[in-house]
Amino acid sequence: MAEHRPIFSVRAMCRCLRLHPSGFYAWVKNPLSHRAQEDERQTKLLKEAWEESGNIYGYRKLHDDLCDLGETCCPNRVARLARLAGIYAQIGYKHRPGKYGGKPSVVVDNTLDRQFDVEAPNSVWVTDITYIKTHEGFSYLAVVIDLFSRRIVGWSMQNRQPTDLVLQALLMAVWRRKPTSKVLVHSDQGSQFTSIDWASFLKHHNLEHSMSRRGNCHDNAVAEMSTAE
Incomplete structure (x- = not known):
């Protein structure tokens, strides 16, 4: 109808098509x-x-x-x-059985180095995973904590421990805090934190990774104590 408006009147075309003119004009105003x-x-x-x-x-x-x-x-x-x-x-985003066996695929320096007292929010986040026993079995909880306030800024819970568990928690922290500068994110050497997906997520969101030394829980004491409570 719009194409033939220069030739025929809207009322004549609507009469032939058994349409009401108001419907056509409504479509012209908002074609979607x-x-x-x-x-x-x-x-x-x-x-x-x-x-x-x-x-x-x-x-x-x-x-x-x-x-x-x-x-x-x-x-x-x-x-x-x-x-x-x-x-x-x-x-490759989904967990692949056997991928994480043996030596971690991505290991980074312990940049945090137990400097748990920070001067500003969104400068250092620490993360860890714990398990919770329920009537239906075990559930796994991942948390992200802001070292400045010691508050949980991101969390995720599932009935297993894929990389997605920690990515969901970190994504919540990014959404809630929307950091404007680089944030140091410290974790242990668990398979979820040494995965390629984790490293890719950190890079995409301008987050810097710090990692505890292997088998040294004191390097991530704040997160370890939080999930142990």
Whole structure:
């Protein structure tokens, strides 16, 4: 109809097509349907969540993020929007059995060196994993603590210990604190913290890694004490 407006009147075309002129003018004012507008809005949220994850989350994790934001949508809808937007999970993000056996794949210096008293928030975060016994078995809790306030700024709980467990906790800390300068993140030499995915996430979010010496819990005493309570 819009194409033929120079030739025919809107009322004449609407009469032939059995449409009401108000519907056509509403479309001219806003050509996107409500569903299309929702697709556009939620696709924007998906892209933001995907970029915050370091471009590693797939549609399942992104669906969880949208639900956390109060969005109502099913996993299939998120999968469709992600596919149309070219959003895919990074290959190798899932835990691969046997990958972490033996010597850690990524080991860094103990930059923190037990300097647990810091002068500003969001300058040093420490992280650790503990387990909690429940009626259904064990659950694993990962926490991220700001050394300045000794407050937990990020956490995640699952019934197993993949790298995703600690990435979720660190992602929460990044979302909540939104640091404007580089943050030192200290951990032990657990397999989750020596993974390539962990190192990639830190680099993407301008975070510097510090790591305890092997088998020395005192190098990460604040986090160890917090998860032991």
